[in-house]
Amino acid sequence: MRITVRLFARLRDLAGSGELVRDLSGPATVKTVWQELVAEMPALGDYERTMSVAVNADYSKMSAPVNDGDEVAFLPPVSGG
Amino acid sequence: MARVAVTADPLDLPALTAELTGSGVGDGAVTTFVGLVRDHNQGRRVLFLEYEAYEPLAVRALNRIVDEAADSWPGTRLGVHHRIGRLELGEASIIIVAASKHRADAFAACRYTIERVKQIVPIWKHEHFEGGDVWLEGATADPEDAAAREAAHRIACA
Numbered sequence: 001m002r003i004t005v006r007l008f009a010r011l012r013d014l015a016g017s018g019e020l021v022r023d024l025s026g027p028a029t030v031k032t033v034w035q036e037l038v039a040e041m042p043a044l045g046d047y048e049r050t051m052s053v054a055v056n057a058d059y060s061k062m063s064a065p066v067n068d069g070d071e072v073a074f075l076p077p078v079s080g081g
Numbered sequence: 082m083a084r085v086a087v088t089a090d091p092l093d094l095p096a097l098t099a100e101l102t103g104s105g106v107g108d109g110a111v112t113t114f115v116g117l118v119r120d121h122n123q124g125r126r127v128l129f130l131e132y133e134a135y136e137p138l139a140v141r142a143l144n145r146i147v148d149e150a151a152d153s154w155p156g157t158r159l160g161v162h163h164r165i166g167r168l169e170l171g172e173a174s175i176i177i178v179a180a181s182k183h184r185a186d187a188f189a190a191c192r193y194t195i196e197r198v199k200q201i202v203p204i205w206k207h208e209h210f211e212g213g214d215v216w217l218e219g220a221t222a223d224p225e226d227a228a229a230r231e232a233a234h235r236i237a238c239a
Contacts (some may be wrong), residue, residue: 006135008135008203008205009133009205009207009216009218010205010216010218012133015215020222021228024115032094046112047136047205048219048220051221052203052221052222052223054135054138054203056140057135057137057141058137059138059142059223059224060140064231073136073138074205075133075222076205076216076218077219077220077221077222078199078200078201078202078203078204078218078220079199079204079205079206079216079218079219080132080134080139080163080174080175080198080199080202080203080205080206080221081116081163081174081175081198081199081204081206
């Protein structure tokens with residue numbers, strides 16, 4: 001299955017892109033997506049403790065399942081206002 | 082005009098206020114909050130800010146906050162616009178308007194909204210200062226975190 005990964009703020013800078021397309025084999029969760037990303041780009045790893053995640057523009061959890069066509073977003077701590 | 086928005090355009094407080102207050106004479110109070118780009122932060126001389134948002138989720142989170150405030154202060158109506166992109170010193174990054182029958186509810190709903198924005202809305206400040214730049218990172222966003230919501234409520238009613 002094919003998913004889109006969205007990265008924001010410093011995570012985007014570290015990855016060099018805010019939008020990545022990834023192909024996954026078999027059942028996957030948000031955590032699977034994250035682990036594959038960190039394997040590719042270890043510099044992102046530190047954010048696991050502080051980030052939030054979203055699936056299809058709704059807050060979600062690392063344990064949530066991911067389906068073909070989903071947009072999975074990793075969000076550093078927010079600083080709006 | 083939409084009551085909730087994330088926009089690259091300059092914010093228009095009179096227009097949002099008119100949107101919230103144009104529908105009758107039952108209100109006794111309108112409070113507003115305007116967040117501005119300040120020229121210093123943590124000892125650094127700030128040159129300008131760039132705001133980035135995950136727009137669909139930011140709008141969703143803002144609507145959630147408006148709903149939470151309506152639950153806490155029934156009859157109070159809210160408008161919130163957040164700006165994104167490059168902002169110069171002195172420009173408004175966020176405007177909030179709360180209209181209510183009574184001033185206590187209007188003040189509280191306005192304060193609650195800015196506190197919750199800082200907790201759960203996926204927007205980030207990229208600070209450009211004299212000598213460098215840095216992404217500011219505040220709260221880990223978790224809309225289900227009851228303690229965070231309670232903290233915002235306490236501040237609003239202090």
